[in-house]
Amino acid sequence: MSGLDRGALEEWKGSVGRSETRAEVLEHESLRRYALAVGSDPEVEQVLPPLAHWAFFLPQPEDGDIGEDGHPRRGGFLPAISLPRRMFAAADISFEAPLLLGHEAEMLSSVASVTHKGGQSGDLIFVDVDRAIRQDGDVRVRERQTYVYRDMGSPAPMPVPGDGPVDGELWEPGPVNLFRFSAVTFNSHRIHYDLPYAQAVEGYPALVVHGPFTAAKLAAFAEREGRLARFSFRAQSPLFLGQPIRLQRGEGEVRAVRCDGATAMTAKVAYQ
Numbered sequence: 001m002s003g004l005d006r007g008a009l010e011e012w013k014g015s016v017g018r019s020e021t022r023a024e025v026l027e028h029e030s031l032r033r034y035a036l037a038v039g040s041d042p043e044v045e046q047v048l049p050p051l052a053h054w055a056f057f058l059p060q061p062e063d064g065d066i067g068e069d070g071h072p073r074r075g076g077f078l079p080a081i082s083l084p085r086r087m088f089a090a091a092d093i094s095f096e097a098p099l100l101l102g103h104e105a106e107m108l109s110s111v112a113s114v115t116h117k118g119g120q121s122g123d124l125i126f127v128d129v130d131r132a133i134r135q136d137g138d139v140r141v142r143e144r145q146t147y148v149y150r151d152m153g154s155p156a157p158m159p160v161p162g163d164g165p166v167d168g169e170l171w172e173p174g175p176v177n178l179f180r181f182s183a184v185t186f187n188s189h190r191i192h193y194d195l196p197y198a199q200a201v202e203g204y205p206a207l208v209v210h211g212p213f214t215a216a217k218l219a220a221f222a223e224r225e226g227r228l229a230r231f232s233f234r235a236q237s238p239l240f241l242g243q244p245i246r247l248q249r250g251e252g253e254v255r256a257v258r259c260d261g262a263t264a265m266t267a268k269v270a271y272q
Contacts, residue, residue: 004116004123012079012114012125019110020077022057026105026135030184031055037180038216044101050219051231052099053133053141054212057107058186069202070188079114081125083149085202088211089126090146092232095272097140105135112144121153155203159243159260166257168246171217173209175241181213209239211265218254218267221247226271233267 031044034055041047049055061072074080099105112128126148133141178192190197191208198204215233222228239245239258248255256265 008082009114009116009125012081015079015111016114017111018077019108021106021108023104023106024056026056026099026101026103028101031101034184037177037184038213038220040220048099049216050223050228051093051212051216053143054185054216056105057133060186066188069197070190070194077109078111078127078129078147081127081149083123083125084152086147086149087235088145089148090232090234091215092144092230094142094230095140095228096142097135097138099133099140100135103135105133105140107131107133122151125149152203156205156238158205158240159258159262161243161259162261166244166246166259166261168248168255168257169221171245171247171256173213173241173245175207178207178209178213178241181210185210185212187212204238205240206243207241209241209245211235214239214245214256214265215267218247218256218265221249222254222267222269225249228269229272230270231267232269233265235265237262237264239264 028044031049031052032042034052035042035044035049038049040049059072065073067073071086074082109129109131112130113126115126117124117126126146129145129147131143131145132139182188182192187210191202191204192210193207195207198207218233219228219231222231237258239256243259245264246257248257252268252270254267254269255263258264
């Protein structure tokens with residue numbers, strides 16, 4: 001097993017089944033700020049923004065519990081995986097009933113699986129976390145989130161624009177957009193705002209557009225066709241600040257495409 005200690009892997013797998021429960025009131029103003037950050041209607045009393053549940057149950061690390069990368073330190077609820085780079089890679093979300101603003105909700109999270117795979121860039125550890133948000137005795141949202149941990153690998157090159165135009169709806173987030181999304185989701189990962197860190201430590205050529213930000217824009221794009229029942233996305237390539245992004249629609253899916261034509265994220269969609 002290349003580079004990984006088998007005992008450490010078994011210890012990480014021991015976190016499967018670990019769970020935690022949190023409760024909070026789903027208040028309007030947090031959701032309004034989230035809606036503004038993703039470019040949606042701020043009248044959240046009338047219409048919920050895309051992936052509205054991401055405005056709630058945010059991470060709450062104290063200053064001393066934050067790692068060098070800006071993420072919460074390893075350990076705690078998630079396994080203390082030692083591979084240096086960690087990313088939110090995918091999610092499969094089912095919308096079973098609308099969230100009730102102004103009411104208390106409960107979220108149960110549990111570690112569903114820890115899986116090791118060998119990739120071209122080295123070892124990969126995938127951690128699946130199941131989350132269920134319940135109100136008034138009913139599950140409103142179910143979600144499986146997938147995190148991937150990996151070695152640093154080689155520095156990522158800046159995508160080179162292709163010869164021809166890329167079709168689709170243009171999205172060009174700027175540095176303020178990245179800051180606002182980090183703020184409303186309490187995401188302090190430094191690759192989204194600290195350029196020297198992103199380049200020198202994590203090997204990116206520019207600031208990285210958040211995967212969840214891209215997912216929220218794709219969900220809003222998909223919702224023009226109807227109310228979502230299910231939204232399942234997978235990140236495939238990074239998106240960088242300063243380069244245009246195109247949102248495309250396909251059969252049962254939506255995509256975010258880079259200026260070089262590479263697909264950065266694909267999302268399968270189903271409507272109510």
